[in-house]
């Protein structure tokens with residue numbers, strides 16, 4: 001449980017971090033909260049020769065509002081998300097989901113940038129960011145570009161990040177006033193990753209669903225958007241038959257691994273239940 005040896009770098013600007021990562025090449029990795037990377041290093045599943053610590057870069061911190069978007073700096077911790085009144089008011093599902101990540105110790109160190117850039121299908125933020133139609137800002141040797149969260153995940157631990165690039169911020173459109181929301185996560189115990197989880201953001205009018213987005217965590221090698229399930233509920237009052245149809249449509253795209261959290265069929269079944277519960281709770285909240 002002791003990591004291999006590495007050299008430590010602490011740049012003071014994004015430009016310096018990008019230059020270091022580009023110069024040092026494949027053997028270098030950005031270090032954020034270290035709560036995914038360091039455990040991997042201890043297990044020797046990751047053996048970077050260089051760690052480029054992002055903690056000295058003030059520009060990567062903080063939460064601000066730009067028009068209808070919340071801009072969250074990559075080095076903002078999960079604890080800081082929870083402490084933000086702006087997040088709690090404008091985007092309560094983000095507050096709710098952050099509270100379901102691990103435990104306070106992990107949330108004090110773990111960052112939103114590390115959580116979404118890691119590419120771990122077990123992380124909670126990626127599916128939520130897809131549901132909220134977030135965009136990631138990436139900065140690298142070739143300049144700055146924005147990538148939709150929905151286009152970012154390519155496989156387990158494979159993302160759209162190019163060599164030398166870092167994720168600098170996440171831009172999240174604020175959902176409509178009166179929207180309904182829920183993040184339902186089944187885990188074996190407090191502090192565990194999801195056996196399966198579902199995020200729902202919807203709007204309703206006259207008792208019927210007008211818009212709906214559904215994201216799924218840890219039921220596939222990447223986070224998923226359950227597009228057909230979301231379509232199935234539009235225009236309905238979420239009656240029992242519709243809920244069943246939506247859960248079935250969501251389960252149909254799930255392909256979880258059989259692991260200590262259960263066999264494939266169980267995790268798909270649980271995933272469907274998470275979708276049902278999230279839809280019901282979101283509808284009850286919507287005004």
Ligand SMILES: Cc1cc2nc3c(=O)[nH]c(=O)nc-3n(C[C@H](O)[C@H](O)[C@H](O)COP(=O)(O)OP(=O)(O)OC[C@H]3O[C@@H](n4cnc5c(N)ncnc54)[C@H](O)[C@@H]3O)c2cc1C
Nearest residue numbers: 030032033034035036037102110111113114115123124167
């Ligand atoms: C006991 C335990 C339980 C946990 N449970 C959960 C859980 O239930 N749900 C959940 O979502 N997470 C969970 N986590 C993971 C936790 O949320 C991590 O903090 C998070 O996944 C990674 O964030 P980090 O800031 O620690 O990143 P790090 O561990 O520092 O980095 C993770 C990866 O992302 C890369 N990276 C980091 N920042 C950037 C950046 N800005 N640009 C480009 N690449 C970057 C790193 O190079 C590394 O490959 C748990 C962790 C532990 C230790």
